[in-house]
Amino acid sequence: PHSNAAQAVERNIFDKIQNICASVVRDLTTFGLCVVDDFLGHEIGSLILEEVLRLQKTGTFSDGQLVSAKTHGKDVKTIRGDQITWLDGKERTCRNISMLISIVDAVITRASKLPRNGKLGNHRISGRTKAMVACYPGNGSHYVKHVDNPNQDGRLITAIYYLNKNWNRETDGGVLRIFPEGEFWRDNVADIEPLFDRILFFWSDRRNPHEVQPAFTTRYAITLWYFDDEERTAAIAKYRSESEFFLQIQKCLHRVHEM
Numbered sequence: 001p002h003s004n005a006a007q008a009v010e011r012n013i014f015d016k017i018q019n020i021c022a023s024v025v026r027d028l029t030t031f032g033l034c035v036v037d038d039f040l041g042h043e044i045g046s047l048i049l050e051e052v053l054r055l056q057k058t059g060t061f062s063d064g065q066l067v068s069a070k071t072h073g074k075d076v077k078t079i080r081g082d083q084i085t086w087l088d089g090k091e092r093t094c095r096n097i098s099m100l101i102s103i104v105d106a107v108i109t110r111a112s113k114l115p116r117n118g119k120l121g122n123h124r125i126s127g128r129t130k131a132m133v134a135c136y137p138g139n140g141s142h143y144v145k146h147v148d149n150p151n152q153d154g155r156l157i158t159a160i161y162y163l164n165k166n167w168n169r170e171t172d173g174g175v176l177r178i179f180p181e182g183e184f185w186r187d188n189v190a191d192i193e194p195l196f197d198r199i200l201f202f203w204s205d206r207r208n209p210h211e212v213q214p215a216f217t218t219r220y221a222i223t224l225w226y227f228d229d230e231e232r233t234a235a236i237a238k239y240r241s242e243s244e245f246f247l248q249i250q251k252c253l254h255r256v257h258e259m
Ligand SMILES: O=C(O)CCC(=O)Nc1cc2ccccc2cn1
Pocket: 134, 143, 147, 148, 160, 176, 194, 210, 212, 221
């Protein structure tokens, strides 16, 4: 049996998760996005940051794709964009990142099962991608405006956990600018600073085009994408039939060459 103190802590965490789920449902339904600050607390956030820094030191990050920085329309130099690595959360060396993943899983699962769960009510969520750990080197690297899931690949919600202590948008840049569609926003944008221990949820589809503005300090984030069951199943079936189709074409072409 737990001590009273442990029971109090457990109840506190449970209440916290309940409140977060309620705000995820309310804010996704009303604004198409939801920001939660002080998600895990300073100690756990710092442990996660340490693991990410260790991953970077051990060179598991891929080299970020090259992006050309344009000035007055001329390609002045190609700079490295974000460096990324994918984790399934079972790695022994990333226990704290694994804990983050299971907590976000719990929040999304519970939010999608709450009664009166708004627009989440139309979806069954039972899967997600691996966790993508991203690092912007801070050399002015940015991410061009895009939609995460423009063509129904199954991804419903993007969840991004930020790890950047003492971030100052004036000097460090790196703001995530979302151009949400929907009545509430009209022509306004949502500028999200990548603050330490902040988590952001938003619909992954065309409702939320977004860009990362040039970052001038190293900028870390961990992203998870959650699948809508139906859309994901359809996307896999479509992918299978398309690759079948291309295999058939290849065989025909191959036969033509042999003739
Ligand atoms: O770091 C942020 O604030 C968000 C950055 C961001 O949008 N990253 C991102 C990264 C992606 C990598 C591969 C495929 C699609 C992707 C879509 N979005």
